[in-house]
Amino acid sequence: MKKFKKFLAVLLSVLFVAGCFAACSNSSSDTDASASDMQYVKDKGTMVIGITEYEPMNYLDENGNWTGFDTEFAQAVCEKLGVEAEFKVIDWDNKIMELDSKAIDCCWNGMTLTDEVMSSMNCTEPYVKNEQILVMKSDVIANYPDVASLAGVTFAAESGSAGAAAIESAGYMDNCTTVTAQSDALLEVESGSVQACVIDSTMAKAMTGEGTSYADLAAGFTLTSEEYGIGFRKDSDLTAEVNKIIEDMKADGSLQQLADKYELTLA
Numbered sequence: 001m002k003k004f005k006k007f008l009a010v011l012l013s014v015l016f017v018a019g020c021f022a023a024c025s026n027s028s029s030d031t032d033a034s035a036s037d038m039q040y041v042k043d044k045g046t047m048v049i050g051i052t053e054y055e056p057m058n059y060l061d062e063n064g065n066w067t068g069f070d071t072e073f074a075q076a077v078c079e080k081l082g083v084e085a086e087f088k089v090i091d092w093d094n095k096i097m098e099l100d101s102k103a104i105d106c107c108w109n110g111m112t113l114t115d116e117v118m119s120s121m122n123c124t125e126p127y128v129k130n131e132q133i134l135v136m137k138s139d140v141i142a143n144y145p146d147v148a149s150l151a152g153v154t155f156a157a158e159s160g161s162a163g164a165a166a167i168e169s170a171g172y173m174d175n176c177t178t179v180t181a182q183s184d185a186l187l188e189v190e191s192g193s194v195q196a197c198v199i200d201s202t203m204a205k206a207m208t209g210e211g212t213s214y215a216d217l218a219a220g221f222t223l224t225s226e227e228y229g230i231g232f233r234k235d236s237d238l239t240a241e242v243n244k245i246i247e248d249m250k251a252d253g254s255l256q257q258l259a260d261k262y263e264l265t266l267a
Contacts (some may be wrong), residue, residue: 050104093160112162126227126267134220156188
C-alpha cells in the first residue's frame with residue numbers, strides 16, 4: 001500500500017508539472033499570436049519596406065541612395081513612429097509571401113489597391129491616384145488609340161502588377177511577356193523585343209518622352225484607373241497608426257508638398 005501511495009504521489013506530481021508546462025506554453029503561444037505588429041517593429045527599431053526600383057516612387061539617386069515620393073513618404077512616417085525606414089527590393093509577384101513570412105513589414109511602392117491585395121493584406125486608405133497606361137515607340141503610338149486596336153500587339157508587363165492585370169482584362173495576355181519590374185517592361189519596348197508595355201502612369205510620366213531616359217517612347221491611352229495604398233500584414237495595428245499619420249500629413253500640407261515635388265495627384 002505504501003508503495004502504491006508513493007507511486008500515486010509521484011504520478012500526480014508529474015501530471016501537475018506537465019499541466020503547468022502546457023499552460024505556460026499555451027500562454028506564450030497566445031501572447032505571440034496576439035502580439036502587436038507595431039510593437040514588433042518598434043522593438044526592432046526598423047520598418048522593412050518591400051519595394052521595386054520604380055521612378056518616381058522608389059529609385060536610386062546618383063549616389064546610390066533611395067529617393068522618390070514613396071521613399072520620402074515612408075521616411076517621414078517612420079520618423080513619426082520612432083523607427084528607421086529600411087528598403088528591401090523584392091520580387092513583386094511574391095509580395096504577399098514576403099509580408100506574411102516577416103521578411104518585410106509592409107509593401108510600399110506605388111501598390112495598386114486591387115481585390116487580391118486588399119483581401120491578402122491590411123491596407124491603408126488610398127494616398128495617390130494612378131492609371132495603367134499604354135507605352136510604345138513615339139512614332140507608332142498614334143496608330144493605337146483604343147483597346148481594339150491592340151489586337152496582335154506584343155506586350156511586356158511586370159509579373160503580378162496592375163499592368164499585367166489590365167492586359168489580361170483586355171484579352172491580350174497570350175501576347176504578353178512578364179518581367180520582374182516595370183522598368184524592365186520599358187527596356188523590352190526600347191529594345192524592340194515587344195511592341196508595347198502597360199505600366200503605371202506615374203512611371204510613364206517620369207521616364208518617357210523628351211528629356212527622359214526613354215526619349216523615343218511615349219505614353220498612350222489609359223486602360224484602367226486606380227489608387228495606391230500601403231499594405232501591412234492581416235490584422236496589423238500599424239495600419240490604423242499609419243492612416244492617422246497620413247491624415248496629419250494631409251492636414252498640415254506636407255504630403256501635398258511632396259506630391260507636388262514628384263508631380264503626383266493625391267487620392
